[in-house]
Amino acid sequence: MKVKPWSSHFVLSISLLCVFLLNPSANAESNYERIVVSGGSITEIIYALGEQSRIVGVDSTSVFPVQATEKAQVGYVRNINVEGVLSLNPDLLLGEADSGPDKVIQQLKNIGLSTHIFSENDHFFAIEKKISKVAKLLNVEQKGRDLNAYIQTDRKALAHILSQATTKPNVLFVLSLKAGQPLVAGSDTSAHDVIKAAGGHNVASAHFSGWKPLSTEAAIAINPDVIITMGRHGKSQSLDVAKIPHFKYSNAVKNNKVLTFNGSYLLGMSPRTPQAVTELAKAIHSGVSYPNNYRLRAAQTSDKKAL
Amino acid sequence: MLALSQSFIPVGSAKRMLVTGLLVACFMIGLISLAIGGVDISLSQLVDILSYGEANSLQHAVIWEIRLPRLLLTMAVGAGLAASGAAMQAIFRNPLADPGLIGITSGAALGAIATIVLGNSLLSTFSETYGIYAVPMGAFLGCLVICALIYKLSSQGNQFTIISLLLAGIAINAIVSAFIGILTLISSDAELRDLTFWGMGSLAGNSFKMITPSLVIISVCCLFFFKMAKPLNIYLLGEQQAKHLGVNVTALKKQAFIYTALCIGASVSLTGMIGFVGFIVPHIMRLLMGPDHRYLMPASILGGAILLSLADILARTLILPSELPIGLITSAIGGPFFLVMLLKTYQSRGF
Amino acid sequence: MLQAKNICVKVGSNTLLNDAELTVECGRLHVVIGPNGAGKSTLLKALCADVPLYSGNITYQSKCMNDYQPTELAQCRAVLTQNYDCEFPFTVQEIVDMSHFVHNEHVPYEQLLSYSKQALDTLNVTELANKSFTLLSGGEKQRVQFARVLCQLLPALAQKKPCYLLIDEPTASLDLYHQYQVMKLARDIANQGAAVIAVVHDLALAASFADAITMLEKGKVVAMGKPADILNRAQLQKTYQIDAQLSQQAEHLPSLNIAHTAI
Numbered sequence: 001m002k003v004k005p006w007s008s009h010f011v012l013s014i015s016l017l018c019v020f021l022l023n024p025s026a027n028a029e030s031n032y033e034r035i036v037v038s039g040g041s042i043t044e045i046i047y048a049l050g051e052q053s054r055i056v057g058v059d060s061t062s063v064f065p066v067q068a069t070e071k072a073q074v075g076y077v078r079n080i081n082v083e084g085v086l087s088l089n090p091d092l093l094l095g096e097a098d099s100g101p102d103k104v105i106q107q108l109k110n111i112g113l114s115t116h117i118f119s120e121n122d123h124f125f126a127i128e129k130k131i132s133k134v135a136k137l138l139n140v141e142q143k144g145r146d147l148n149a150y151i152q153t154d155r156k157a158l159a160h161i162l163s164q165a166t167t168k169p170n171v172l173f174v175l176s177l178k179a180g181q182p183l184v185a186g187s188d189t190s191a192h193d194v195i196k197a198a199g200g201h202n203v204a205s206a207h208f209s210g211w212k213p214l215s216t217e218a219a220i221a222i223n224p225d226v227i228i229t230m231g232r233h234g235k236s237q238s239l240d241v242a243k244i245p246h247f248k249y250s251n252a253v254k255n256n257k258v259l260t261f262n263g264s265y266l267l268g269m270s271p272r273t274p275q276a277v278t279e280l281a282k283a284i285h286s287g288v289s290y291p292n293n294y295r296l297r298a299a300q301t302s303d304k305k306a307l
Numbered sequence: 308m309l310a311l312s313q314s315f316i317p318v319g320s321a322k323r324m325l326v327t328g329l330l331v332a333c334f335m336i337g338l339i340s341l342a343i344g345g346v347d348i349s350l351s352q353l354v355d356i357l358s359y360g361e362a363n364s365l366q367h368a369v370i371w372e373i374r375l376p377r378l379l380l381t382m383a384v385g386a387g388l389a390a391s392g393a394a395m396q397a398i399f400r401n402p403l404a405d406p407g408l409i410g411i412t413s414g415a416a417l418g419a420i421a422t423i424v425l426g427n428s429l430l431s432t433f434s435e436t437y438g439i440y441a442v443p444m445g446a447f448l449g450c451l452v453i454c455a456l457i458y459k460l461s462s463q464g465n466q467f468t469i470i471s472l473l474l475a476g477i478a479i480n481a482i483v484s485a486f487i488g489i490l491t492l493i494s495s496d497a498e499l500r501d502l503t504f505w506g507m508g509s510l511a512g513n514s515f516k517m518i519t520p521s522l523v524i525i526s527v528c529c530l531f532f533f534k535m536a537k538p539l540n541i542y543l544l545g546e547q548q549a550k551h552l553g554v555n556v557t558a559l560k561k562q563a564f565i566y567t568a569l570c571i572g573a574s575v576s577l578t579g580m581i582g583f584v585g586f587i588v589p590h591i592m593r594l595l596m597g598p599d600h601r602y603l604m605p606a607s608i609l610g611g612a613i614l615l616s617l618a619d620i621l622a623r624t625l626i627l628p629s630e631l632p633i634g635l636i637t638s639a640i641g642g643p644f645f646l647v648m649l650l651k652t653y654q655s656r657g658f
Numbered sequence: 659m660l661q662a663k664n665i666c667v668k669v670g671s672n673t674l675l676n677d678a679e680l681t682v683e684c685g686r687l688h689v690v691i692g693p694n695g696a697g698k699s700t701l702l703k704a705l706c707a708d709v710p711l712y713s714g715n716i717t718y719q720s721k722c723m724n725d726y727q728p729t730e731l732a733q734c735r736a737v738l739t740q741n742y743d744c745e746f747p748f749t750v751q752e753i754v755d756m757s758h759f760v761h762n763e764h765v766p767y768e769q770l771l772s773y774s775k776q777a778l779d780t781l782n783v784t785e786l787a788n789k790s791f792t793l794l795s796g797g798e799k800q801r802v803q804f805a806r807v808l809c810q811l812l813p814a815l816a817q818k819k820p821c822y823l824l825i826d827e828p829t830a831s832l833d834l835y836h837q838y839q840v841m842k843l844a845r846d847i848a849n850q851g852a853a854v855i856a857v858v859h860d861l862a863l864a865a866s867f868a869d870a871i872t873m874l875e876k877g878k879v880v881a882m883g884k885p886a887d888i889l890n891r892a893q894l895q896k897t898y899q900i901d902a903q904l905s906q907q908a909e910h911l912p913s914l915n916i917a918h919t920a921i
Contacts, residue, residue, distance in 0.1 A: 072628050075629050081628055081629055082373060085345075086369060086373075098497055101512055102438075103517070110372060543748070544756065547739055553728055554728070554759065
């Protein structure tokens with residue numbers, strides 16, 4: 001009896017399919033399932049892509065979403081622990097540019113662990129690139145594109161606000177008030193980039209670069225229109241800021257333009273940062289409004305449920 | 308000043324037994340140290356790997372590339388710090404002396420911090436040429452430069468007295484602290500973090516290539532310290548008495564200083580600041596077996612290696628997968644232990 | 659022979675010794691006396707380079723002291739200082755054995771050990787051998803140090819080589835018995851061939867054992883010669899401002915008689 005040709009094809013296909021299904025490694029030779037992350041923004045991206053189950057260890061700066069803090073800890077981003085990382089049996093190390101120390105990263109590479117450390121140019125306008133890169137490494141490129149499209153809304157909202165803005169307010173970013181003199185952001189800082197992106201002028205940038213303490217007289221001379229402080233999001237810190245002689249007499253305090261933002265929300269260069277900058281732009285410019293149907297969707301702190 | 312009237316173990320044969328015991332303990336702790344860590348490796352696996360394991364397994368890499376260099380560095384640094392401490396305590400004729408007193412460690416700190424903070428500006432060529440070796444080299448050079456300065460200052464009139472050494476050291480310490488303060492002020496956020504971590508001490512991340520120069524320097528210095536045992540004993544009688552007995556006292560002090568500088572430089576350059584070992588270990592060993600350096604020196608060398616290895620095991624395993632700074636552990640171990648020894652000695656004297 | 663000429667020692671603007679002079683042959687015990695501040699200890703320290711000379715020349719065996727290697731000199735010269743600041747718990751045996759340091763190359767180890775034993779026996783401290791130095795009384799400490807110093811010279815004495823013993827106030831903490839014992843020992847060492855220079859406070863002791871005496875006053879040598887010649891009434895009145903006289907009874911060592919009116 002002649003065998004029907006379509007049935008042999010069918011059997012062949014089924015068998016091939018079985019072989020294929022039973023041998024998944026043949027398809028996904030670069031599917032990383034045990035990832036150690038060094039750098040809060042990368043952890044956030046992986047959570048936003050929905051791939052958090054593949055993370056086995058994080059560094060101490062991975063604070064958002066709050067579930068991330070329950071993962072195994074491998075140390076501070078600039079000082080991760082080599083055997084700690086290895087004890088988690090990872091197949092990939094992803095790190096922000098300042099992951100370190102260099103000799104530990106080198107040791108991990110020598111042992112044969114795949115590592116990808118993102119480059120120095122990790123700034124506000126490169127967030128989408130970072131997301132694409134992570135998505136590509138994790139083999140979820142479509143999800144990456146979806147996430148980038150999602151945050152386009154925030155980018156457009158920011159552009160909308162900037163088009164309405166008529167002035168360029170003088171903004172000062174204060175990191176902390178506790179240790180004696182207030183620590184403020186000069187040029188070459190993430191805060192400087194964020195202020196600029198929000199359409200403001202970083203008044204401290206003309207004087208120094210990096211994070212530096214500000215003396216009383218210099219602060220009075222600077223007289224910012226807006227002060228941004230780091231702290232619990234939304235909670236007004238203007239009472240503390242109003243007390244110290246540096247800012248007591250400033251425009252910002254007089255006009256009640258002292259804003260409090262959560263650090264990792266505004267400066268983390270994560271998927272939430274475009275929204276954060278949009279929120280900042282709305283706050284520092286007067287007479288501007290969000291586009292229709294735009295609302296803040298991402299959580300500003302780690303207390304609420306993640307995106 | 309802590310003047311002890313009697314050592315715990317006065318008899319020579321008992322002292323020799325103790326030194327042998329320390330040697331055995333050293334080996335055992337070395338083996339244990341290799342077997343413990345974040346990655347699970349059983350003792351039988353360890354023996355295999357040390358003799359002829361397959362070159363491609365993760366365990367083999369962990370032992371040969373991570374734990375073994377770290378163990379050798381830890382033991383060498385512990386030995387070097389303790390031997391230098393013993394030499395300084397002899398030269399100052401004071402069991403409370405420490406190489407930090409005369410500014411040696413601050414020189415290394417200055418070199419390291421200068422490299423960290425100025426590595427992108429003034430010292431950028433240095434930093435780029437040496438890459439990951441830049442900070443250790445900076446620390447070593449800093450230590451040597453500062454020590455040369457102290458040496459020069461104390462050698463005025465070829466005297467090299469203890470007072471001049473102390474005064475030069477205190478002055479240098481103050482000046483170096485000021486420089487470190489300035490560097491800290493101008494440092495960026497990242498550099499500030501880095502120099503803070505350096506200050507807390509760490510034994511991590513060093514390959515065989517990195518540790519070999521330090522191992523060689525420390526070994527040679529420890530050998531010289533051991534050779535100095537008899538003259539150091541006589542020096543403890545008194546400076547004039549030692550001179551009359553034929554010891555070249557000025558040369559002895561200079562040698563002790565130079566070997567201490569080299570030892571501390573070679574250690575601190577790779578590990579950052581690890582305190583207490585140089586002070587506690589020789590002090591405890593002296594309480595146990597008396598001031599005779601023919602036993603005290605080898606006992607300090609072995610004791611230092613053991614103490615730092617124990618501290619490192621704790622640092623690596625207490626809060627896995629994170630790691631504690633080694634300096635915290637040495638203080639936490641050394642301090643209370645020293646207190647117990649002190650109390651016991653005062654009790655035996657009837658206080 | 660030890661020869662010191664034109665010795666001047668200055669500290670700042672103070673002159674401690676002015677043109678002092680001393681010559682001691684091997685086999686003789688030479689004592690240096692004088693009131694407080696006369697410069698006795700300074701002279702001894704000058705002889706062993708513990709203080710720098712402003713001017714002057716010191717020779718051992720006609721060789722200038724500065725031309726000697728430290729070990730060379732230590733093989734034939736031992737110094738017993740007045741103070742010891744050793745607060746480390748070495749045993750008595752360990753301290754005496756420290757004198758072996760310069761002899762290690764030339765003298766076999768067993769020989770050195772027997773010298774240590776001999777020194778301990780001579781100073782009557784053998785039973786203290788395993789005791790910690792810091793637990794001893796003042797007098798015992800001084801005798802142990804003397805034992806160490808004696809042990810340093812025993813090899814030279816045994817080989818009949820010229821050697822020198824410098825002692826600074828060896829009787830300060832000793833009881834009456836041990837004072838005379840120690841000075842007799844110094845005398846014996848001199849008889850064995852060493853040149854011994856001792857700084858002593860007690861005039862009677864000096865008179866009992868010295869071959870010759872140098873008397874210092876305010877940094878200058880005011881008298882030099884035999885005890886009986888030097889320690890006369892006129893000199894004692896002049897230098898010590900005391901009316902006293904040396905007297906010697908049969909079968910007794912010399913003693914000092916001090917007049918009632920002197921006090």
